[in-house]
Amino acid sequence: MSGAMGFLLWVKGPMFNIALAIFAIGLIARLVEIFLLGRAPNYAEPRAGEWGPGLRTMLSRTIADPGTFKRAPFNVVVGWVWHIGFLIALLLFIPHIELFKGVLGLYWPGLPNPVVDLVTAVTLITLLATLVHRLWHPVKRRISTTEDYLVWTIVFMVVLTGYLAYHRLVEPYPLALGMHILSAELMLIMLPFTKLTHIFTAFIARWYNGAAFGRKGVQS
Amino acid sequence: MSGLDQIPVTIESSASCSARSRDFGNAPAVLNQIRDALERLVSSGEETCIDLNAMPFGPGDLERLTELLGTGEAEASVEALGPTRIRETGIPGVWLVDYLNAEGQRLTLHVEIATVPQILRPQPQDLACAIERLDARLTRLRDPAHSPLSS
Amino acid sequence: MANLKTPDKTLGEGLREIGLSRRGFLKFCAATASMMALPPNLVPAIAAALEQARRPSVIWLSFQECTGCTESLTRSHSPSVENLILDLVSLDYHHTLQAAAGEAAEEARLQAMEANRGQYLVIVDGSIPGPDANPGYSTVAGHSNYDILMETVEHAAAVIAVGTCAAFGGLPQAKPNPTGAMSVMDLVHDKPVINVSGCPPIPMVITGVLAHYLTFGRLPELDAYRRPMAFYGQSIHDRCYRRPFYDKGLFAESFDDAGAKLGWCLYRLGCKGPTTYNACATMRWNSGTSWPVESGHPCLGCSEPGFWDDAGFYEPVSVPIGVTSKTLIEGAAVGAVAGAGIAALARKAKKEAVANRQPVTIDELEQKL
Numbered sequence: 001m002s003g004a005m006g007f008l009l010w011v012k013g014p015m016f017n018i019a020l021a022i023f024a025i026g027l028i029a030r031l032v033e034i035f036l037l038g039r040a041p042n043y044a045e046p047r048a049g050e051w052g053p054g055l056r057t058m059l060s061r062t063i064a065d066p067g068t069f070k071r072a073p074f075n076v077v078v079g080w081v082w083h084i085g086f087l088i089a090l091l092l093f094i095p096h097i098e099l100f101k102g103v104l105g106l107y108w109p110g111l112p113n114p115v116v117d118l119v120t121a122v123t124l125i126t127l128l129a130t131l132v133h134r135l136w137h138p139v140k141r142r143i144s145t146t147e148d149y150l151v152w153t154i155v156f157m158v159v160l161t162g163y164l165a166y167h168r169l170v171e172p173y174p175l176a177l178g179m180h181i182l183s184a185e186l187m188l189i190m191l192p193f194t195k196l197t198h199i200f201t202a203f204i205a206r207w208y209n210g211a212a213f214g215r216k217g218v219q220s
Numbered sequence: 221m222s223g224l225d226q227i228p229v230t231i232e233s234s235a236s237c238s239a240r241s242r243d244f245g246n247a248p249a250v251l252n253q254i255r256d257a258l259e260r261l262v263s264s265g266e267e268t269c270i271d272l273n274a275m276p277f278g279p280g281d282l283e284r285l286t287e288l289l290g291t292g293e294a295e296a297s298v299e300a301l302g303p304t305r306i307r308e309t310g311i312p313g314v315w316l317v318d319y320l321n322a323e324g325q326r327l328t329l330h331v332e333i334a335t336v337p338q339i340l341r342p343q344p345q346d347l348a349c350a351i352e353r354l355d356a357r358l359t360r361l362r363d364p365a366h367s368p369l370s371s
Numbered sequence: 372m373a374n375l376k377t378p379d380k381t382l383g384e385g386l387r388e389i390g391l392s393r394r395g396f397l398k399f400c401a402a403t404a405s406m407m408a409l410p411p412n413l414v415p416a417i418a419a420a421l422e423q424a425r426r427p428s429v430i431w432l433s434f435q436e437c438t439g440c441t442e443s444l445t446r447s448h449s450p451s452v453e454n455l456i457l458d459l460v461s462l463d464y465h466h467t468l469q470a471a472a473g474e475a476a477e478e479a480r481l482q483a484m485e486a487n488r489g490q491y492l493v494i495v496d497g498s499i500p501g502p503d504a505n506p507g508y509s510t511v512a513g514h515s516n517y518d519i520l521m522e523t524v525e526h527a528a529a530v531i532a533v534g535t536c537a538a539f540g541g542l543p544q545a546k547p548n549p550t551g552a553m554s555v556m557d558l559v560h561d562k563p564v565i566n567v568s569g570c571p572p573i574p575m576v577i578t579g580v581l582a583h584y585l586t587f588g589r590l591p592e593l594d595a596y597r598r599p600m601a602f603y604g605q606s607i608h609d610r611c612y613r614r615p616f617y618d619k620g621l622f623a624e625s626f627d628d629a630g631a632k633l634g635w636c637l638y639r640l641g642c643k644g645p646t647t648y649n650a651c652a653t654m655r656w657n658s659g660t661s662w663p664v665e666s667g668h669p670c671l672g673c674s675e676p677g678f679w680d681d682a683g684f685y686e687p688v689s690v691p692i693g694v695t696s697k698t699l700i701e702g703a704a705v706g707a708v709a710g711a712g713i714a715a716l717a718r719k720a721k722k723e724a725v726a727n728r729q730p731v732t733i734d735e736l737e738q739k740l
Contacts, residue, residue, distance in 0.1 A: 008646065012692045024701075025702045027706065028705075032706065032710025033714045096689065098690055099691070101690075103690075103691065112621075173608075244613075276610040276653050279665060300398055327402040328405035343397065
């Protein structure tokens, strides 16, 4: 048995298992490593608590300070828009919720499809804008690595194939859906080993920062 | 007793079920298709036939469509390979042609946009031998050797 | 079955001989067009072609099957028209339907093959234990299914695989496939193979394909799975009257909630409509009465390859097959051990580096650059 349906059954079956296993092993290995290594011991006497400032910084660093916004409004606005769009499409599209329900047993209410569709379209456009900006902006272009482009490509592919599958713009549909699932699986596989790990480590890093400042009695 | 009586049964009032006239909104699309065809019939005489059997209708859609088209003055029936019922709708030039088999089951249902539906007209091959057939009867009439036609 | 040679009479002549008027013939063509899922404006072309068509010999082979496909065909909804079509083919061999039995039956098959060499159609229902499988799983008159298929197909004009078993392996091929079941197209490579999948296929689709062959003298346009585009060209989802509810995001969550009663989309209840290509949504079942989605049940995807081995019938299309949180937990456990190991190695390396630290002068560093 070959063809589009065979491909779909493969990505839904064995390939999904492989991707999920690599993702789980890689991500937990990295997180455990980070936590076990911890920070260098600080022998100075703490001036204040760590927990409060740590948690507060997790939130405060999420919103750019006015200075950053003034220097790079594009990065802030477009970055926010596509991150939120991506999260809405990932977490609130009903077929995706069914997937979480199937794998994790957890579920929550979703959004109507046309809303998710609109958000996805906006996400696609903003993702394209980030690429154009990255190529056009001299500093950004200079500091971009192959990994950055690779990460952009896989994120874009996941959203694009999802959009194509939803609108059934690729025939036959099992091929369209299979490509979407496969790109999501590639993203899962790449996640622990690239900058995509920030999905899980960004808030940990912010906590460490805030905690360190708090200990020193510095406002963060 | 068996466990049957433990199954909770709720009875809904029949009014809430049957009175609800439901359709899935496919009738207007077909009506627009018919309107297009009607325009072509009026302007160039081009006839169109739409197979309603091939439409992805939900329950109630067909009823809604026929209700919207209404009923006209003409009605006809053809007996060949089971009955075929032809009905003019409330829109002149728009016909419903219902092809049934001998057991009265629907083979297919067409909307024909034409001055006269195809199946009512004599078929060209039949028309070709019509004069021949009438001549045969005339000959028999003139020839006293033959008795008058009974059929 | 006295005369197994294809008669020289055309279909039009044959129909008029049994007293069908020209209006009746026109009606027959209208019904045939509808059955072939062709637009009514092709009726005159169909009439002209059918007038000239000739009656082909058909050999029907039944292998690992449940006879559901034959049941579907013989209970098709418009007996007069479909009987006419079936009368217009010469069904020379069919286990279930033929009167002959034993050696006489096998003889009929061989005779039909001989008399219509290169011209006859072979219809297969059921899958076949492959050449490497134990032939004893399914035999007819002491011959393995594989041998009979290969012998019969050798001089056929074309092969029509009726039902998902013949088309894709179907139920017998479901994991772990104990009989080594294979589909017709897995085995027959040098003849045109046309798949009429479904469990069972819609009866009108079976006769529609025959009608197409009769009408145009060739096989219809096929999709990637060699299924006729006319019937399998669009997915159930695309032709579904409940599609607007999917687009609005209105789903039935269980079989008896308010959404189910209002006829909302069945995606969350496991409908395979999005990945299934078939004509149920327009042709319907049981004299055009209804079809699974209309009666409130999700599509099982019976006309697609591997439909038995897809995730459960009541799992939505987006849910992966055979994946549970167990994979995630096991992966996490392995990851935790690996992470702890890496961390331990890193600490050790750091300790060693601290212990063996050597001072570096600026000159040395500049030399390295």
